[in-house]
Amino acid sequence: MNRRQFLLGLSAIGASGLTIAGARYWPESGFTNPCFSHIPDELKQHPLMQKIWADIDAAQVWDTHAHIIGTGNSGSGVRYNPDMDSWSHPILKIQKDFYMNGGCITSDHEDETFIARMVDLSADMPAGYKTMLFAFDWTHNAQGEPEKAHSIFHIPNSYAASIAKQYPQYFEWVASIHPYRPNAIDTLESAKANGARAIKWLPSGMGIDPSSPKCDKFYQKLAELNLPIISHTGRESAVQGGDQSFGNPLHMRRALDAGVRVVLAHCASDGHDEDLDNHGKTIKSFELFTRIMDTTAYAKLAFGEISAITLINHAWVIKPLLQRPDWHARLLNGSDYPLPGIMPLISIKQLMRAGLLEESHLLFLQTLRDYNPLMFDFAVKRLIQFNGASFGRKVFETRAFFDNATTNT
Ligand SMILES: [Zn+2]
Structure with missing residues (x-):
């Protein structure tokens, strides 16, 4: 059975236009997200769908990593770098177009259509499932002054908070505060008071x-x-840009030593960093992540986050993570939305060839992806298995970790 036949087999999809569109993206997912909405009943009742949710309490599932994108057209204060609209910066321009398509932004009302899509996708998830939306601070210089021209994008805390307030059944929010800002502490306190569940940093891009x-x-x-x-x-x-060495996992020791709970995003699954403990030898960033996770003193403070690990350039890390069941209680799932909606970034076939997914998963996952990248990301990670090891429900039931952040004070 090919993908087209699979779609034809889904009786709820009556419109032939959908099957033709579906066939167009065969064999892998092509470059463009078709942005279908509302997962058909046949997919919702598919045995694999039952399987991925079987032992999970959806009300405990918080997606710990999702981005807001937009243009600021709604007065949200969102800004993106104008270079992203210019063909004299082709990589930025192409990246922006992929982000827009991944987030299914289709009109002049970019802010609104992005949120409307997120709401649609969330409504299709089991009740109780929530996504944690990230604010994104400006790049700042060493003196703590914002450098707007060097910032790739900016999502104000107030905007992320307002979306979470508007749709409390679907979203939580995560503040982003540059620590060098003169008002960093006040801003942190008010973010907490305003319901922020965590703080998000991108050290290289933000200059931290x-x-x-x-x-x-x-x-x-x-x-x-x-x-x-x-x-x-x-x-x-x-x-892009900034000082990539700021993403070295070992730099987070300073926060851990201060007793801060640190979530190491993507488990440092891409790239190399200087081994600051061994004469600056350059090794895989993941090995430095491993060192942090295996430090006894950090056992209650250091956590790994598995968003983006299915991306083509990160997927090698899946097996090493599965082989460390002792870490699994400290792994948190996130989607890095809209990345799972950007078609070329994830290859189901690559994961199949690696023995992590079965052939029988292929059509289910590819079809699901056209409708709902959030469900797709969840499904891929739930179905991944190697030598009998998989990511158990606790990796997805992350709510207690962040709820705790609010209730313990
Ligand atoms: Zn991200």
Whole structure:
């Protein structure tokens, strides 16, 4: 059975236009997200769908990593770098177009259509499932001044908070605060008071050295508020520029030593970093992540986050993660939405060839992806298996980790 026949077999999809569109993306998923909506009943009742949700309490499932994108057309304060609209910066331009398509932004009302799509996707998830939406601070210089011209994009805290307030059944929000800002501590306190569940950093793109003493007061306040920090580790490809060495997992020790719970995003699954403990030898960033996770003193503070691990350039890490069941209680799932909606970034066939997915998963996953990248991302990670090991329900039931951040203070 090919994909077209599979779609034809789904009786709820009466419109032949959909099957033709579906066939167009065969064999893999092509370059363009078709942005279908509302998962058909036949897919919802598919045995694999039952399987992925079988032992899961959806009300405990919080997707710990999702981006808001937009243009600021709604007065949201969202800004993206104008270079992204210019063919004199072709990589940025192409990246922006992929992001827009991945998020199914289709009109002049970019902010609104992005959120409407997120709401649609969320309504299709089992009740209780929530997505944690990230704000994104400006790049700042060493003096703590914003450098707007060097920032690739900016999502204000107030905007992320307002979306979560508007749709409390679907979203939580994560603040982004540069620690060098003169008002960093006040901003942190008000974000917490306003319901932020965590703080998000992209050290390379934002110009944050997490090992700098300039972060100490911020760490102290985070520990006091029991707010975790979700910080990108390893190489960053989605947001270019900045000092990539700031993503070295070892830099997060300063936060851990201050008693802050640290979520190492993507488990540092891409790139290489300097081994600061061994004469600056360059090794895989993941090996440095491993060192942090295996440090006894950090057993209750260091966490790994598995968003983006299915991306083509990250997927090698899946087997090493499956082989460490002792870490699984400290792994948190995230989708890195809209990345799962950007078609060329994830290859089901690559995962099949690696022995992580079965052939019988292929059509289910590819079809699901056209309708709902959030469900697709969840399904892929739930179905992945190697030598009998898989990601158990606790990796997905992340709510207690972040709820705790609010209730313990
Ligand atoms: Zn991300």
